[in-house]
Amino acid sequence: MRRVLVVDDDPPMRRVLSIGLRAYDFAVVTASDAGTALALAARRHPEAVLLDLGLPDLDGIEVLRSLRAWSSVPVVVISGHTGIAARIDALDSGADDYLTKPFAVEELAARLRAVLRRPAELNAQENVQIGAYTLDLGGYTITRLDGRAEDTVHLTPTEWRLLSLLLRSPGRLVTGRELLAAVWGPDRVKNTNYLRVHLAALRQKLEPDPTAPRHLITERGLGYRFQP
Numbered sequence: 001m002r003r004v005l006v007v008d009d010d011p012p013m014r015r016v017l018s019i020g021l022r023a024y025d026f027a028v029v030t031a032s033d034a035g036t037a038l039a040l041a042a043r044r045h046p047e048a049v050l051l052d053l054g055l056p057d058l059d060g061i062e063v064l065r066s067l068r069a070w071s072s073v074p075v076v077v078i079s080g081h082t083g084i085a086a087r088i089d090a091l092d093s094g095a096d097d098y099l100t101k102p103f104a105v106e107e108l109a110a111r112l113r114a115v116l117r118r119p120a121e122l123n124a125q126e127n128v129q130i131g132a133y134t135l136d137l138g139g140y141t142i143t144r145l146d147g148r149a150e151d152t153v154h155l156t157p158t159e160w161r162l163l164s165l166l167l168r169s170p171g172r173l174v175t176g177r178e179l180l181a182a183v184w185g186p187d188r189v190k191n192t193n194y195l196r197v198h199l200a201a202l203r204q205k206l207e208p209d210p211t212a213p214r215h216l217i218t219e220r221g222l223g224y225r226f227q228p
Contacts, residue, residue, distance in 0.1 A: 001027040002116060005046035007037040007063070008078070009056050017050065020105030026112065034058035035185025038066055042161050042182050046073060048112055053079045053090070058186040061093050068094035069178040070169045074115035078103070128167050128228070130215045131208040137164055153205050158183065162198055166216065166226040175223035199224060 004026045006017050011032070018028045029044060031037035034055045041049065049067065053060030064075060076097045077090045087098045096115045099108060128135045133142050133153060140160055142153045155163065161183050166174055180189045188194065199218070203210040217225045 001025055002048065002112075003027045003029070003044065003046045004048045004050060004112065005037065005040055005044070006030045006050045007032075007034075007055070007060075008050070008052040009033060009054065010052075013052075017105070017108075021109060021112075024105070024109040026109070032056075034060075034063045034181070035187065037063060038182040039161075039185065041067060041071065041073065042165060048074045048076065048116055050108070050112075051075055051077050051095075053077060053081060053086070058181070061089060062181075062186075064090065064093045064095060066178045066181050069172075069174050070165045070182070074112075076108070076111055076115060078108070128170075130206045133206055135163070135167065137167060155202070155205065159198060159202055159205075162195075163202055166224060170226050170228050173219055173223050173225050177223075179223065195224070 004021060006014055006021070006028055008014050008017070008030070009032050014030045014032065018030060021028050029040060029046065031040055034057050037051075040046070051060055051064060055063065060077070060079070064077070067073065067075065074096045075094065076099060077095045078099050078101060079086065079090070080101045082100050090098050097111050099111060128137065129145070132145055134145060135142050142155070144152070162179060165179060165182055176192055176195055177189045179195060180191060184191065184194060199216060200210075203213050203216050207213045207215060215227050217227050219225055
């Protein structure tokens, strides 16, 4: 079954889409707001996202742009906005398709199958090397290159989520706002101290010299970058 994240603040719509898409052999997880959606996208890695633009905590376009900062997951916008300007804005911001409400679930399932047929785009290899360690992003494991078990590194769930966002976009700047929204939710985008604390912990655990990081780079005033 293909995993789909449905993001919509309307409970009846979420219920209809969940039931309807499961009938077409999709595995569905739902979110009612932007913060939950971004957290689920980072943690569960859905194969496609259905995104409503009218969310209570953050504009859907901002959610789309946050996703595109680190993921190429196909996104189908589902919206009540029928104007051409809304469609252009969504598509220019990274949406793969745009479907206007109301619509038939049969058509939605067909649109999903279409975007899922496109060639997969990998933002980063699943196994990434940082210093003396190899990180398996799919299995959430860390091993030393020399196999020394006594130096095994353990990351917290929050550290894994934050690190995965950076490692899946090698060489690209990911803004602090995007990281905060994806990991902690859009109501925490001003809490930049969260990033400083957790990045310092990750460098301490993974960098050969935490005081002069080579891989987890701070772009002062902008965000962070993973340098392979």
